[in-house]
Amino acid sequence: MVDADQTFVIVGGGLAGAKAAEALRAEGFTGRVILICDERDHPYARPALSKGYLLGKEERESVFVHEPAWYARNDIELHLGQTVVAIDRAAKSVRYGDDGTVVHYDKLLLATGAEPRRLDIPGTGLAGVHHLRRLAHAERLKGMLTALGRDNGHLVIAGAGWIGLEVAAAAREYGAEVTVVEPAESPLHGVLGPELGNVYAELHREHGVRFHFGARLTEIVGQDGMVLAARTDDGEEHPAHDVLAAIGAAPRTSLAEAAGLEIADRAHGGGIAVDERLRTSDPDIHAAGDVASFPHALFGTRLRVEHWANALNGGPAAARAMLGKEVLYDRVPYFFSDQYDVGMEYSGWAPPGSYDQVVLRGDAGKRQFIAFWLKEGRVLAGMNVNVWDVTGPIQDLIRRGTPVDTEALADPRVPLGELAGRD
The missing domain is CATH 3.30.390.30 (FAD/NAD-linked reductase, C-terminal dimerisation domain)
Known part of the structure; x- marks a missing residue:
């Protein structure tokens, strides 16, 4: 029985974490809710970072899940810019922040999300090498694309997945020159296969994007700390003023691993292994969003889904499960994309x-x-x-x-x- 003396802690201030906090209050939970976020911005949704906000068609304020005053109004203890460094499962506590603050939990939700995979090649420390995962990344990219468009600059994108293609479309709308380097034979090969990937290849070619398939970046060449070119494993060199690494995302599982929670294997996307109620191998700890690998009866396998809808729906489902309600998380994976x-x-x-x-x-x-x-x-x-x-x-x-x-x-x-x- 959940009562007002209980404390629920949510680690991760993205969409899943924020919607879980919202669901706890909507379900009538009157106990303490603590939301710990390692970013300094209030919780926000990520789709606009590569779409409307990046294009300058949506205001910065539009990306936030709730207005800042919502958290205090709903008695959500929000800790921004604070990193959880350890979970003590025996003591049922988490330690966070530079001062090592320790807080007890009755139930814990891990919504730690994912982080962009890094290029493991020379030159990634140059000033013009970018990733896109956080709001700060999108703000930096907006400035970069504006400058490239103004100066007829070149952007090389490593990876022809959804992020890579959406940024390519945005870059062309700003007027930048774009080359996409992709090891597969077509864009979006891992999702759409060869049958449909070429639909997007032709779309981008019509808008002036150049593709280099069957190749990987091996070096980013620079001078005085700035990017000059990007080289591939087949000996090609592409002029570049900036490079975007869009080669996927890895689940942020280090906290869970250190706590001894079960982690799914790479064949199932890695991530924190949960059951159909989004419970981890510790019944008092749940996981949701990009970091969770859950069994999906419909497809007969574990899935780790990195899309907006999974965070939107998974966070509240985990919250209801934490409250002891019957939950079967079997949403059909869904995502959307806008390009040109x-x-x-x-x-x-x-x-x-x-x-x-x-x-x-x-x-x-x-x-x-x-x-x-x-x-x-x-x-x-x-x-x-x-x-x-x-x-x-x-x-x-x-x-x-x-x-x-x-x-x-x-x-x-x-x-x-x-x-x-x-x-």
Whole structure:
């Protein structure tokens, strides 16, 4: 039974942590809620960092989960710019801050997120080498893109994933020259496979982006501390004034590892291993958001999902579980991306090798279509590109888990709701 004498501690001030704090109060928890964040900014959502805010189309204040006064109004003890350095599971306490403050917890939520993977090559200490994960990174990138656009400067991006491509689109809108270096044969290869990745390759080429596939950066060349060029393992050298490392993110598990919590293997994305209630191997500690690896019955495997929707939904689910409520976290993974005049939404999980067929509904050439990834006739994932209000039926098709008529699936005249059993 949860009562007012209990203390719930949340480590991590991103979207998952902030929404968990909100959910605790919404569910009627009257105990102490402590939210510890190692950033000095109030908790914020990350999508705008590579989209609207980076482009200058959204104000800085729009990224925050709550207005600053919300935390005091809801009696959330918010500690900004403070790092948790240790968890003592036996004493049920955490130690944080430069002064080693120790606070007891009855329940603990780890929402420590992920951090950008670093390029392990010479030259990464130069002033023009960037990452994009935090609000401070986005602010620095905005200034850099503005200068590159003004001076016809060159940006080299390592990695053709979602972050790399969204920044490439933003850079072209600012007027910068862009080269993307990617070891795979097409953009977004790990998500869309070769069948759909070329849709994005052509989109970016039309906007002046140059791609260098099948190569990796081996050195960033500089002079007087500034970037001059980027070299690849096939002997090419690309002029560059700045370099963005967009080669993925790694879950921030060091705190959990030091506390002896179970960590998922790399095949399942690493991360803190949790059950379907988002509980770790310690029943009084939960994990949510980018850092959590959870079992998903729908796909028969563990997943670690690094997208906005997982933080948005996972934080509150963990909060409810901490309160002793029945929770089964089985959300269909979802994310979205906006690049130039092309918007998309993706639902499901279908990495290369997991599917045996791709079905298209609509016109991929006009970039107005829905793509479905299937295994033995069952829909594993769907991506709608410049087609809207179809996420519900797409996710219904995924959850249905039974073979569908692929001819009807490809026919825009057949309502998706009918195929999903809605009608």
